[in-house]
Amino acid sequence: MSTLDLRRASTVDEALRILHDEPRTPIAGATDVYVALNFGQPMPTRYLDIWALDELRTIGVRGDTLVLGAMASFTSLIHSPLVADRLPMLIEAAKLVGGAQIQNRGTLGGNIANGSPAGDSLPVLAAVDAVLVLRSVTGTRRVAITEFYTGYRKSVLRPDELITAIEVAPFAGRQYFRKVGTRAALAISKIVLAGVRDATPRIAFGSVAPTVVRARATEQALGAGATIEEASEILAGEIAPIDDLRSSASYRMRVATNLLHHFWSS
Ligand SMILES: Cc1cc2nc3c(=O)[nH]c(=O)nc-3n(C[C@H](O)[C@H](O)[C@H](O)COP(=O)(O)OP(=O)(O)OC[C@H]3O[C@@H](n4cnc5c(N)ncnc54)[C@H](O)[C@@H]3O)c2cc1C
Structure with missing residues (x-):
């Protein structure tokens, strides 16, 4: 039993x-x-x-904000014209989550609530300042994803709350997503960079710290005209990769720097 x-x-x-x-x-x-x-x-x-809660699977637009239901699967994100139009880097991320079976079952809300620093959707959502809608019987509150995590797999989500939706306000700039893993499919990331290239760039990394990291000092430096070498030095002070069974800290730091160069030159 x-x-x-x-x-x-x-x-x-x-x-x-x-x-x-x-x-x-x-x-x-x-x-x-x-x-x-x-x-x-x-x-x-x-x-x-909560698998039967179809009301949380809707992908839509309210006003000019993209609203992703927390139960949207990676497959539904991949096939959504709205996501393709507004947040194509989330589709790139979703396509690299596990394989087809995981993409069919795995949900965006589950990826967020699970809180692994290797969660592939998290840098995308952090780079675009996504807001999480948290509901309980006592009400609804909205928390920026950059304020959601308090430590390794710890968050401000209360036990009586569900993540019901993810809101993404409109933004300008070219989107960039790159996941580096052992191989292209079915690999947990060693490093992820998601970014938006604009006059005020936005850059977020996964797998470089206990939580997803928004590299704000690096963003500001690049936005103010720093060279990529100067920005890379600043980045080294903003992320703290670790040694684990998937990779070494020094390898992750090197790859993070390479991804920053690629993001800024592409
Ligand atoms: C073989 C395999 C490969 C994988 N590959 C990847 C990968 O490449 N990249 C990646 O990022 N992940 C990967 N994963 C991890 C996983 O598939 C994702 O994290 C997925 O998004 C989890 O979603 P889920 O709906 O299955 O979550 P569940 O397993 O149902 O839940 C995960 C956690 O979130 C909580 N939760 C779920 N939904 C909500 C909600 N709406 N509100 C509040 N709490 C909630 C649950 O209580 C639980 O703590 C992989 C997993 C497997 C088994």
């Missing part, structure tokens, strides 16, 4: 009520939760399946 206790919600309101009444871990596509359950980590035993 399984020791796990699962409930299912069929509406957002029902899900929020359940999370308010009893502590439960939401499961969206389960692509991260299943892995954790099967690796013997200490895990919660009570879960709430």
Whole structure:
């Protein structure tokens, strides 16, 4: 007999009520939760399946803001004309998440809530100052993704809240996304750079620190006319790659610098 206790919600309101009444871990596509359950980590035993919440799958525009439902799968992002028009670098990122099965099940909200610094959507969302919509029975609050994480896989998300949507206001500039992994498909990133090249450039890195990093000093230097060599030195003070089983800190630093050069020259 399984020791796990699962409930299912069929509406957002029902899900929020359940999370308010009893502590439960939401499961969206389960692509991260299943892995954790099967690796013997200490895990919660009570879960709430939110896969049926179709109302969180909508991708649309409100006013001039792109609104991505938190349950949008990577596959739906890849095929969305709105995302292609406004945030094509998110499509590039989504295409490199796992393989087809993971793209079908994995959700944008799950990638954000899981909070891995290697989550491929996070640098894209950080570079464009995306805002997360967090809902509970007591109300809705909006938190910038750059304010969401408080440490390694820690965030301000409360146990009674769901991420319901991700909002991206319009912005100008050319988008750039590059993921460096062991191979092109089915690889967790060693380094990711997402950026927007404009008079005020925006640059975010994944896998270089406990959380996604917005390289603000580097952005400001480049925007003020610093050379790429000067900007690279500033970047070295803004990121803190680590040695782990996927890569060494020195390799990651070198690749981060190379990506910065590529971003700025492309
Ligand atoms: C083989 C494989 C390859 C992978 N490759 C990549 C890759 O290349 N790049 C990458 O970034 N990731 C990768 N992943 C990780 C994973 O697929 C993504 O992080 C995915 O986006 C998780 O979404 P999910 O819906 O499956 O999340 P789940 O596993 O359902 O949930 C993950 C966490 O988020 C919470 N959560 C989910 N939805 C919400 C919500 N709406 N509100 C609040 N909390 C929520 C859950 O409680 C849980 O803590 C891979 C995973 C596997 C198994």
